Each structure stands twice: as C-alpha cells, then as structure tokens.
Amino acid sequence: MAAELSDTVSTRPRRAAEFREALAQTQRFTQSRIDRILGIVVGSGSAVIGVQSLVGALNAPVGDPTWNTVLLVVVLGSLLLMCIALLTSRGVRLFSGIFAAIFPVAILLWPLAAAETTQLDEQPWLWFLINIGTVAAVFCSPLPFQIVWAFLLPVLYGTMRLILLGAAPTAVLDVALDTLFAIILASVLIVIGWILRSLAASIDTGREGAVRSFAQAAAADAVEKERVAVAALMHDSVLAALIAAERAETERERALAVSMAREALTRLANVDQDAGEGPDAPVTPAAIAADLAQTARRLHPDATVSSEIQPDARALPGRVVRALQLAATQAITNVVEHARGANLTVSFRADAAGVEIRVSDDGPGFEAERVAEDRLGIRASIIARVAAVAGTATVDSGPAGTTVAIEWQERS
Template identity: 35%
Template sequence: MPAAEARLARETTRRRTAVTREQVETVAARALGTFGIVFGAQALPLALAQSTGLRPGAGVALVAVLYGSILAVALAAATKVAVRSAALVFAVLYAGAILAWPLIVVDLEVVADSPPWLYFLCTVATTAAVVALPTMWAVAYTVLVPAMYGVVRLLPAGGGASVSLAILDAVYALILGAVVLIIVTMLRNAARAVDVAQEAALERYESAVRQHASELERAKVDALVHDSVLTTLLSAAAANAPDEQALAARMARDAVRRLDQAGVGWPQTGDRVGLPHLVRRLRAALATFAVAFTVRVVNTGGVEIPVEAADALSTAAVQAMVNSMQHAEDGERVVRREVRVRGIRTGGCAIEIADTGVGFDVEQIPAERLGVRVSIIERMANAGGAARIDSAVGRGTTVTLLWPAGVEADR
C-alpha cells in the first residue's frame, strides 16, 4: 500500500501540471483579447480614413461598436468574467458589419486603393467564434464569414476586386481561422482526456483504499484464527483431565466472542460506520497530496452513517480537494485550503472543502466537466445526499457535501 500511495501522490502532482479545460479557455480568451487589440490598432488608421466615405455617422458608429466590443473582450479575458458572452457579441457584430458594408459605402473612392478595413479583424472574429460557440457552430462561422467577405470584396463597395483576388483574401482568412479552430479544439480534447483520467485515478484510489482495508481485516482475522481458534482446538484435543477440559471450554467461548467482534467490525454493504472512520479515510487521502489542507472536525462522536454514504462523501470530498489543487491557484496569491467535517445530530454529516483561490462562475461549468457534475453532484445525489458549490471569481470556492439531502434544513 505505501507504493500505491506514492504512485497516487505522483499522479496528483502530474495532474496539477496537466492541461485542463479551464486553462485552455483562459489562454484562448486572453490570446483573443491580445490579438484583438493588436489587429485593431493595425486597422485603426485605415478605419478612420475609410469612415469619411461611409454614410454620415455610420463610419464613426461602426468603429465605436467594433472597437468597443474588442475592448470588452479584452477586459472579460483579463477578469475571467463573461468571456463567452463578450466574444459572442463581437462575432455577431462583426458578421453584421460585413453584411452592412455594401449598404453604408457612399464614396467608392475610399475602397479603390485598399480593401475594407474590416478584413484586418476577420481572424479576430473567427477566433471569437471559436471561444464562444460549440465546435460545429464555430466551424460554420469560420467558413461563412470569410466567404461573406469574399463576396463583399467582389462588389464595388468592397473595392471591385477580381475573382482571384477575392478568393485569395477569403481563403487566407479561412486558413487563419481554421488553424486557430484546430489548435483550440485539440487542446480542449486534451483537457477532456485529463478529466477522464482524473476520474479513473479517483476510482483507482477508492478501489485501493477498499482493497487495503480488506487486506488489513483479513490479516486481523487470520491472526485471530491462528492465535485463538487453532490454539483452542489443539488444547481441546489434548484435554484429558476435567480442569483441562474446563480451560478448553473457556478458551472456546473467548474465541467465539472475539470472532463475533471481528465480524461486527468489518463494514459491509448496508452496515453503518462512525464519522471517525470517515475522517480517517480523508486524512489518509490528504497524506498523499502535495498541498496542505487544514482539517477541522466537529461533533463526530456517536454519529453513524451507512457505508454507502461514507463512500460517497469520501470520494466526492477527495474530488473537491483535487479540483481545488488544480484550479484554485493563479500563481499570484497564497491559497489557504480547509476541510471541515461536522456531525449533525446522530445520523447526518456535512463536509466543507473551502479555499481562498481564484474561484469561478458556477453557471459556466462545461457539461463535459466530469469532476464536478459526475464525481461530486451526481455521486452525492445517487447516495441520497446533496452537494452545493458556492464560488465567485476572485472570492474562492466552498464545496458543501451533505448526507442525507436537506439535513441542514432539518436540524
């Protein structure tokens, strides 16, 4: 078992440095914000120059709307707040600007020598679609928007370019958008694989804990059989005198009593265990982690819960701790982590896993994130309990596990 615990500790350390979906989304969003500002600055002089050839007020409004949405994307990426919403707004506004361009150009001379300035933001728009939309919708946007620009480029309002030049511009924008789409999709798939591997590692840990407990119990029973039962049988076989027979009888009664006690002490499905047993399991898991958690235990004496509930609470708590180790740090702050185990009356339990990390928007958890939806929320629900996640960006996270469900409201 020490070797297994060492392997688990190494796996936990590796998981802390692996690519996660949150990291992928953060990198993609910040790249979008950065390149949006860079490409926007590159196109700004041309945008101001061409705005004089548009309908009165249209040029200024177009520049204000698109550049304002670029700044909103950059701000959202920096603060990790409403990133997808800001990216989606920009993608929609850009597509609308492409469609509106032929309708607002009144002086064709402004586009005679250079393409519409919107071209320089095409890759920014396709990247925004990749960040904001599911893969299939992002693919459609990445293909359609460059094609729309190619059509506009053929029109007099788009410079009246030749077919070959319009196709070349559209294909170039399509290639850039496709490269971004492929890279982000590959990283997202890698992050999804990390989630699956994490879930498998937790299952292996739970199996190892069960196997270790079973081996300890078997060793205990084997020692009991050897020390008590076999000795009693040998003594009974050799007993000839009345006092020897009486001694063998007492030894037999003592052996039976000890066997009964051993049977009661081995938790089986349907049995109940005390909360100290659950606390020991959590401390054993914490001993394998590379990050320290403060453990607080309140009112656990005399509280018993079913084995199935203890298993669900233990596994969900370990998952919450792993999530904290993976996602709570941003490299700038010192994160404090705490595990609080509290008994409620004589048959209920509440476990809180809290940290002071970066936090997140609970509503933005992707559906494929197994660590939260499956390993915590669904696991507790299947065991008759409940899980509550309280978090906000910049304000840390607290995961509360309850068994049975609603126990806090009933106390």
Template identity: 35%
Template sequence: MAEMPAVDWRVTRLARRRATVTRAQVETVAGRAVGLFGLVFGAQTVPVALEQAGALVPGAGAALMAVLYGAIVALAVATVTKVAVRAACLGFAALYVLALVSWPFLVADPAALDGSAPWLYYLCTVATTAAVIAVLPVWAGVYTLVVPAIYGTIRLLPAGGDAGPLLAVLDALYAVVLGVVVLAIITMLRQAAESVDSAQEAALQRYDVAARQHANEIERVKVDALVHDSVLTTLLSAAAATSPEAEHLAARMARDAVQRLDEAGATGPRAFDRVGLPVLVRRLRAALTTFNTPFTVRVVNAGGVELPVEAMEGLYSAAVQAMVNSLQHADDSGLSTRRELRIRGVRAGGCVIEVADNGRGFDIERVPAERLGLRVSIEERMANVGGIARIESQLGHGTTVTIAWPLGAEGSA
C-alpha cells in the first residue's frame, strides 16, 4: 500500500500565510504615519514659529520650539524603531496641550501677531492623531474635542490673533473634523484587523486539530497494514507449521513482526506533524487578550522555524502558566509592574520564550513542594517534551522564566 504524504508541508504553508491586515500592522502603519506627518507639519511651521517668536516673552519661542520639535523627532524615531511608540505619542499629545494652554501667558506683544493664528494650530492634527494611537478610543475622542475647543478659545483672545467668533469656531471645527476622521479610520482599521486576527487564529487552530487527526489516521492505517501483512501472516504460518523448517520460518517471521511493531511505536503518530513558530506566537498573543494586564511582546526570528506539535503544546502551556504566575504573584502594592513576553526562534527548529517582570520576586528555595505551578506546570512539562525551563528571581528585582526547546536552545545566540 502506498504511504500517504506527510502533513508537515501543508501545516507549514498555512502557518506561513499572513493576513493582509493585522492589528500589529495597523498599529505600525498608523504610528509611522503620525511620525512622518509630524516631521512634515513641523517643518512647515518653522518659518511661522520663527516669525512669531518675537511676539513672545524672550526665550519662550525658542524653548517652545525645542520642546515640541524635539517631541516630534522623538515620536518619529519611536515609530520607526517600534520602541515605546505609545509613550512617545502620549508624551507629544500632553506637551501639545501644555504648550497650547501656556500660549496666552507667553505672548508679550499681541500686536506683533498681526491677527495671524498661532503656529501651534498647524500641529493640532498631529496631536489628535498621536492621542488616537496612545489611548483608548473614548479618551482619544475626548481629546479630539477638547483640544480644538481650547484652541478656539485662545483664538478669541488678543494673544490668539483676536479673531472673531465665527473664524474661531470655524478653525476649531476644522480641527475637530480632521481629528474625528482620523479617529474613525484608525478605529475601523483596528476592528477589522482584530476580526481578521481572530478568524485566522480560529482557522489555524482548526487546521492544527485536523492535521493531528490526519497524522493519527495515517499512523492507524500504517499499523493496520502492518498487523495485516506481518502479524496475521505470522500467526497463520505458525498455525500451519508441521515441520521444523516451517516452525523456524514462523519464528523468524515473528521476530521480524515484533521489530516492525517496535519501530512503528517509536515513531508515534506525530512524527511528521510540525508547525511553524508563527502559529505559537499567534496562540500566545490570543492568550494575552484574556488577561487584564498587558504584556510587552517581542518576537525575533520567527520566520522559517518549525516545531513538533508536542514541543509547541509544551511551550505554549508552560508560557501561559508563567504569565499567569506573574499576574498572580508579581504585583507589589503601590508600584507599577512591567511585564514582557519575548519569543525567539533558534535556527530552523528551536524556540526560546522568556516571561519577565520587574515585580516583587521571590526566593525559589522557599517555594513549597506542594506548589505545582512551577515544578509540574512549567519545569516537568518542558522536561517531558525534551525541553528545559529555567526560573530566575530575586526579591524586589522581579522574575524571569526562560522556556526553551530543544534542550540546549536557551544557550544559542
């Protein structure tokens, strides 16, 4: 009977398929867009800012430009490197509000403005977009309404150009419309991306189950054929043996059948079942959505790495248990705990996962023997699949749980 093809190439091909739009891609594109347009809008306001600096308190114009333009540059760098993007966006949004509120107190000669709008106005859309990226949609909506209202109020003052009510309202409404449009677009893209992520995750999980069932079916057919071709034939030969030569042949056939059964048992039904590391990454990201406390996720070298299903299940279960332990035990009253999930592919068939926090930590030697979260759910689970778990913790300095497969992968660069 011809052997059925292995399922690993199909699982791997599906695992490598990426959705056209994912939540991470939306955040990256939105962040880089605000960084780019922040630089463009900031460059456009430089001539106006220099012109209006003479109307401000001496030194205030230079300080204001240094703070806001520096924040824009920091925002652009953060979005390009994808490091602390939300913090940079939140920082710029907060600094913009402070600059806007401070403007009337910084203007020493309103007449020098000659009725022109403060140069801060041209950065309003950048600030509202940064707020959309940095905070929840409801707070971004409040920011999008309040900040233009503050600007409209300033516009009515002599320090804001002494514009009439109609012009002030139109300027404020224009900023609100732009901010609401950006908020709506980014929110809809996020929701669409989350739906795609959920659908893809569900499809990958269903395919994972189907692939394992298919591998089991392949093994069942293989064992059935082996029993039929070897074991039953051997029993029939032994039953029909009436001479020493026939008995000797039956004994040799029996030894061969036992050897083939041992080889079939050693390979197991999942010998060909391998899944790409991106599947594990997506499963862990999905698990994080069930937690109330966020983890910073960093993924390195996930492409092209394939793991056996047994190893993936062990890595997933141990990592989730480590994250649950951090949520339950790491927080210290009055302090903010930062948590990270770091996933790194090692060559073509290995993985290292680190679950780290800067919480209260603990003394590993004093963990009671009956506590199963560390010894059974993490350490023994990884040992059973041929991996390793290492736990490092110190009182007051946090905890790091390193989970690696196969054994020795944790030491690979």
C-alpha cells in the first residue's frame, strides 16, 4: 500500500508538468494560427510586389550604377529573406526587423543612385515597397513603433522624391498625394493586423480560462471519487473482514476471515483502478444466490435466506454482479452492526427482466436525513455503487425495521 501511495505521489509533479505544457499550448493556439495565415498572405504578396519593384528598377533611368546595384541587392535581398521567413515561419521577427531597418536607410541613400527627373507619370521602384516596410514593422515590433513607421517611411519617400523632382507646385502636390495615400494604406494594414491579433488573444484567453476551469473541476471530481472509493472500501470490505474475524471460532472460519482481509487489502491497494476491476464473464443467477447466501450466513449465522429463480432468468455481467454483491454485503453488515441482526432476512429473485435483492430486519430503523455527510455506508457503498452499473437501490426505514431493495434490470 505504501508503494502504491508513493507511486501516486511521485506521478503528481509529472502530471502537473504535463498540464502546464498543455496549458502553454492553449495560450497561443489561435494567435499562432493567425500569425501563420498572415505570414503566408504577406509573404506571397510581398514576393509579387518585390518582382514588380525589380522590373521597375531595371527599366528606370540610373544615376550611379554602383549605388543603384548596392541598393537593389540589399533591399530586394532582405525582402527575399523576409518572404522566405514568412512563408516558412522561421526567423520571422529577425528578417522582418532587418528589412524594416534597411528600408528607411535605402530611401535616404536613394538620391545617390537615382537619376534626376521631372517625370511624374512613372513611380520609382522604392514606391512599391513603402507599405511592405510598414508590414515588416508589424511582424517585428510593438504597436507604437508600427505607427511611427507608418508615418516615417512615406514622409522619407516624399522628401527624397521632391529632392529628385524639384519643388515645382505640380510635383509637390503629386508627391503629397502619394505620401498621404501611403500613410492611409499603412494605417489600414496596421489596424487589420492589430484587430486580428487582438481577437486571437481574446480567444486564447477564453480558451485558457476554460481549460483551467475544466482542470480544476476534473481534479476536484477525481479527489471526490477517490475519497468515496477509499471510504467505501474501508467501510464495507475491511469492516466485513473485521466482523468475520471477530465471529470466527473454528479454523475454517479463521482461514476465511484471513482470506477476506487479504482481499480487502488487495482492493484497497488497487483503489486507483476502475471500479469494475476483474473479469466481466457472465455469472448465473444460481451462483449469485449461492454466494449471497454464503455471505449472509457468514456475517450472521441466524439469517433467513431465500431465493427464487425463474427458468427464463439470464446470466448477469461480472461487473454488475460484483457491484450488487458488494452493495448487498454492505446492507447485511449494517443490519449486523446497527440492528444486531434482528430477524435478518435476505431474499433473492431472478427472472428474464433482471434480479432483485432485498435485505430487511426488525431493528429500530433510522432517519436518513440525520445521517452524517461523512457516513458513506448507504450513500456510496449501496446507492452509488448500484447506480454505477445502471441499477437502483432504495432504503425504507422506520420504527418497525429497515428494508434495502437492490434491483437491476436488463437493458434492451
């Protein structure tokens, strides 16, 4: 028994660790999937826009070929790495941060590579990447930094664009509209990302709370079941063994009491297993009646035992038989202990519909409402045990005596 308890205690830290691991997985369940979806969408879109920007750069006039080549390699290379990271969900924060940091520097150095022009009908290749720089900030930085980047990149682009175009009114108006459009689009992208992530976080928070509540309820239920099981075993199995040992007078009776005590200790050691332990092979009504009669006369030699078995009576599953026998044993033990076995009568009846066991006495009886909550002889060892196998147990007690009726019927 000590070894069983030691094993149970030693497994508690492991079970607690498993629960914490499962809880950690639920904390970002939805967020991780939202990030994954955003990564695929943004990565694919950024790759397409990157190709468009490359085509534009190759067709645009070049001021300094060296600087132009350096900017193309650095900007589009970092963009390629970011797209791969987003599509594979590997190093997203790192490569998004690299592109978000490189892009404003590339805008500042852009006048060194681009040729001066007065044409407003064609957008330069950096124009296509402004909002990708903002999206990169969404994946690598907190919300305040994202807002700063949503304004900084368009303003930097507009400033450098005016340096190349000059300060003509037409150029200023056109660049201002482009800058305002880029800021609005960047703000929309930031808001969409923030809304999706906030919803995912709220869903994960609700799921985490539900998991914690379920775990607490399951733990409380397990503790209660264990308490009931241990109390029931201590109350009926061990008590029956003690009564048998007290009444034992012959060597055979003493050996029988020892056997009962050994069985009670075995069941107590296996309390963490299912209640329906043992084989489930069918048991005939005749065998049930014989065991019931033997138990009744062992606990009280003067007990009156009768049985009525119809020809169409069927065998019962082993787990059902064990539950009914233990419940009947507890009822008989209660009569012996509390009513001193006054006119103890045990009757057994079996037919095609099922079985019925009645244990009655002429004792003083009791009031069920006054039975203490921690007394489990009737609640757990009789009523709950029979209910666990889809049977019914009723207790009718009064000044003239007590009758415990245990019934189990075959379900079609």
